[in-house]
Amino acid sequence: MKDNGFDYMNVIPLVDVMLVLLTIVLMTSTFVARGAIPVQLPKASRQQDRTSLKTVTITIDKSGAVYLESVPVTLAAIATQLKPLPRDTTVMVKVDRAITVQRCVDIFDLLAVTGFTKVALQTERGR
Template sequence: MKKPELNITPFVDIMLVLLAILMVSVTVSTYQEKTVNLPEGSKTTPAAKKPTITITIKKDGSVIVNKEQIPMKNFLEEFNLKYGNFNKNSLVYIAADKNIKYQTFMKVYSAVVKLGFTQIGLLTK
């Protein structure tokens, strides 16, 4: 007596075709949600932008703070007089020439930190 053979190839072919049809039909159908009628919120003014301080240290060692030159030899005192009353959460950006001495940069940076500014960013290209 001959043993019966089980051939599942036609079954797999039919399942693959059904799977392809299912995948195409699911991606074509779109889900529509009922429109939601939202309540009105309070009308507020947009948040005020924080004032920023931009410090530029040039190649020759001169320091410009918000388009105003400050002498380097007494930078801490001058910076404190002009910007000491600013909000300490103000953004402070330091843009330094890549050829300046590290000591020059650290003098400016430490002055800003000593005055209590916490959000200091270093600008790069």
């Protein structure tokens, strides 16, 4: 018998698999790009370089809730949880622009009392 070769290759199943993989990649990249807590950062004219590798993040959302590394906490709990960290650890404060200044000052005052000197307020680049 004579063995006949393929006249064409059916690529439709391959295209279907690639579209499914593309959908999965796009959906997971959307989740990775966003933070866990939605915060609208205030604008600044220039950005500062972040040189420290170890950073602790404190976030205050639009409703005034305080989070330490994405975990809801009270002001007293922040002092307790930061106590074992070295005092040269960088503390990044992310505050929603709708929050009153007093709530932000309370956080900075707490960090000053506990002895942290490397404190930064995260902003977005403005116009």
